[in-house]
Amino acid sequence: IRILGIETSCDETAASIVKNGKEIMSNVVNSQIRVHQQFGGVVPEVASRKHIQNIVMVVHTAFAEAGMSYDDIDAVAVTNRPGLIGALLVGVSFAKSFAYALNKPLIAVNHLYGHIYANFLEHDNIEFPLVCLVVSGGHTSLLFMQDIENYEVIGETLDDAAGEAFDKVARFLGLGYPGGPAVERAAEKGVKGRYQLPRVFLDRDDFDFSFSGLKTAAMNLWTKMERRGEANVYDMAAEFQAALVEVLAVKTARAAEKYKARSILLAGGVAANSELRRAAQIEADRLGIKLYYPSLKLCTDNAAMIAGSAYHKFINGQFASLDLNAYATMSML
Ligand code: ATP
Ligand code: MG
Ligand code: FE
Numbered sequence: 101i102r103i104l105g106i107e108t109s110c111d112e113t114a115a116s117i118v119k120n121g122k123e124i125m126s127n128v129v130n131s132q133i134r135v136h137q138q139f140g141g142v143v144p145e146v147a148s149r150k151h152i153q154n155i156v157m158v159v160h161t162a163f164a165e166a167g168m169s170y171d172d173i174d175a176v177a178v179t180n181r182p183g184l185i186g187a188l189l190v191g192v193s194f195a196k197s198f199a200y201a202l203n204k205p206l207i208a209v210n211h212l213y214g215h216i217y218a219n220f221l222e223h224d225n226i227e228f229p230l231v232c233l234v235v236s237g238g239h240t241s242l243l244f245m246q247d248i249e250n251y252e253v254i255g256e257t258l259d260d261a262a263g264e265a266f267d268k269v270a271r272f273l274g275l276g277y278p279g280g281p282a283v284e285r286a287a288e289k290g291v292k293g294r295y296q297l298p299r300v301f302l303d304r305d306d307f308d309f310s311f312s313g314l315k316t317a318a319m320n321l322w323t324k325m326e327r328r329g330e331a332n333v334y335d336m337a338a339e340f341q342a343a344l345v346e347v348l349a350v351k352t353a354r355a356a357e358k359y360k361a362r363s364i365l366l367a368g369g370v371a372a373n374s375e376l377r378r379a380a381q382i383e384a385d386r387l388g389i390k391l392y393y394p395s396l397k398l399c400t401d402n403a404a405m406i407a408g409s410a411y412h413k414f415i416n417g418q419f420a421s422l423d424l425n426a427y428a429t430m431s432m433l
Contacts, residue, residue: 107179114129185428219394267280297317314343
């Protein structure tokens with residue numbers, strides 16, 4: 101079974117063909133980062149326009165790289181939630197037209213489920229039950245999963261997402277967009293602990309997060325240090341990253357312990373962060389369980405995770421009709 105996946109929920113126009121939910125035949129990602137950089141963040145209207153300009157070429161390239169023709173696919177899968185509504189609609193409209201023209205079934209995929217599925221694309225025999233930390237630009241949630249289709253949200257951020265906090269602090273510190281990689285690079289040259297930032301909610305025994313206060317604390321401290329002439333952007337980046345990562349890793353491990361998980365998964369753009377990967381690995385080793393995260397290319401937005409996760413829906417006959425709509429927000433999965 102070969103499925104074409106299409107992803108346009110934010111600022112990446114992506115198309116990919118995946119065989120049997122496992123074998124990536126092609127994975128094309130056209131990033132708009134350079135377009136949005138000049139504005140310091142994603143401009144929704146610009147993102148939609150860029151998707152319209154790029155989608156045909158990106159899909160064409162996905163077929164060319166797979167060495168396949170249109171008739172070789174068995175279904176068309178598309179991200180229809182959550183994301184920027186105008187951006188999503190470009191992918192959904194394209195996918196509907198394409199599926200209709202080729203007379204192939206259409207499958208709707210939740211972007212966040214795609215992020216989680218990236219782990220199953222690359223790793224075999226992941227053991228359930230597991231705890232999955234979804235950390236991306238718009239979401240931060242802890243999930244308990246009994247198997248690949250059954251999950252329960254056991255905690256989430258009450259305000260900013262982790263990636264959002266990275267992006268906002270990076271912008272404030274003048275480190276540029278996207279903020280996560282910029283903060284990570286700056287942090288490598290700094291020392292954590294020279295500044296002190298709070299480990300928010302680490303003292304609570306639930307699995308919720310809050311990053312808005314951490315962001316504000318970082319900004320206030322930065323302003324104070326600048327006034328004193330003691331501002332060091334590298335040390336600030338290192339401490340901010342450490343504060344955020346410690347809370348994520350420790351609370352994920354606590355959840356894994358409580359729910360007797362056999363594995364921990366990291367998913368979403370922030371799972372690309374090497375400090376988070378390192379901290380989570382230490383926790384998983386301590387618990388004697390396995391840690392999984394996708395390779396860098398599959399952590400951030402891509403269509404392979406969409407085409408891959410659609411395989412199970414194909415097998416279960418969960419198809420979408422041609423009146424499929426896009427939704428900007430939608431509860432977890
Ligand atoms: P969502 O998936 O919630 O809809 P999104 O698709 O915009 O949001 P992703 O593409 O999954 O988010 O991830 C992008 C986010 O990941 C950005 O906030 C970015 O700063 C962050 N990110 C990317 N690389 C890193 C890194 N190395 N360290 C920390 N954060 C990172
Ligand atoms: Mg993006
Ligand atoms: Fe994403």
